[in-house]
Amino acid sequence: MIITRRQARRPLTSSSSRRPGSLVRTATGVVGLASVAATVWLGLWVTPPSTNLGQLVRLLYIHPPVAWVAYLAFGVTAAASLLYLWRRTRSVVWDRLAAASGEVGVLFCGLTLVSGSIWGKATWGVWWTWDARLTSTALLFVLYLGYLALRRVPSDPGTRAKRSAVAAILAFADVPISYLSVYWWKTLHQTGTVLNPQRQVHVHGLMAWTLLLGFCAFTLVYAWLVAHRYAVEALAERQQGEGLARALAERRAEGRAA
C-alpha cells in the first residue's frame, strides 16, 4: 500500500475526522455545549424564583443534573467492568470504557459535592454536615478515586483490568445507598424533585423544562467527554506498545553490534 507524503504528514485526528463515529462525537459536543449554554441562560435569567426557595431554586438546574451524571458514569463503569469480567464478552473495549467513564464520573461526583455544599450553605447555613446523603456521596467520591488510583498501580494490563473491574463493581454498591439514603434515614437533604419513588414531580412549567434540559445537556457532555477519554486510553496503549517495540528493537541491534 502506497502512502503519499501528504497522508503521512496528516495527524490521526484529521484522518479519523471523516469517520462516522468522529462526526457523531463532534455533533454530540456541539449539541451538548449549546444545551448547557441554554440551561444556564434559562436557569439564571429566564425562569422565575420559587415560592419556597426564592432565587436559590436556580441551583436546582445544575446540582441534580451533575449528580445524575455521576451516578450514570459509575453505572456505566460498573456495567463495562461486569462485561469485562464475563468471559464471553471480555474485550479491551470494556476496560477502556470503564476507565474513561470512571474518570468523568469522579469529576462530576466532585462537582456534586461542591455544588451541593454551596446549596447547603445557602439553605442550612453550613458548608458541610454529616448527613446520610452527603456522607454516602463523599464515600462514593473516595471509592472511585481509589478505583482510579488502582488503575495506576503498575502491573500487566490483564491483571490491572481484572482487579479494577472488581473494585468498580464493589464501589458501585454505594450508588443505590446514596440515592435511597434520603428515604431510608431522616436527612437534611431533600428527597428527589423529579426522580422519587412516589413519582411526584415537584416542579412544573418552564422550571421543569429547564431542569429536563439540564439533565439532557450534562448527559450529552458526559457522552462527549467519555468518547474523547476513550480515544485517549486507546492511543496511550498504542503509544506504550510502540515504545516497547522500539526498545526491543534497539536492544536487539545492540546485541548484534556486540
Place this chain on the structure above:
Amino acid sequence: MSGLIDAGYSVVLVSVAAYSAAVVYRHRSLARSLPPPTPDAEPEEEGEWQ
C-alpha cells in the same frame, strides 16, 4: 445569596470546561505523536489483555 448561586454555576462550568480542554488536548497531542495508520487499517477495537 446571588453570590452563592454564581459561585455554584461558575465552579461547575469552569471545572467541566477545564477538564474538557485537558482531555481534548491530550487526545490531539497523542494522535499527532503517533504515526498515521495505513489507510486500510481499522482501529483496534477488539481483543483481550494477555
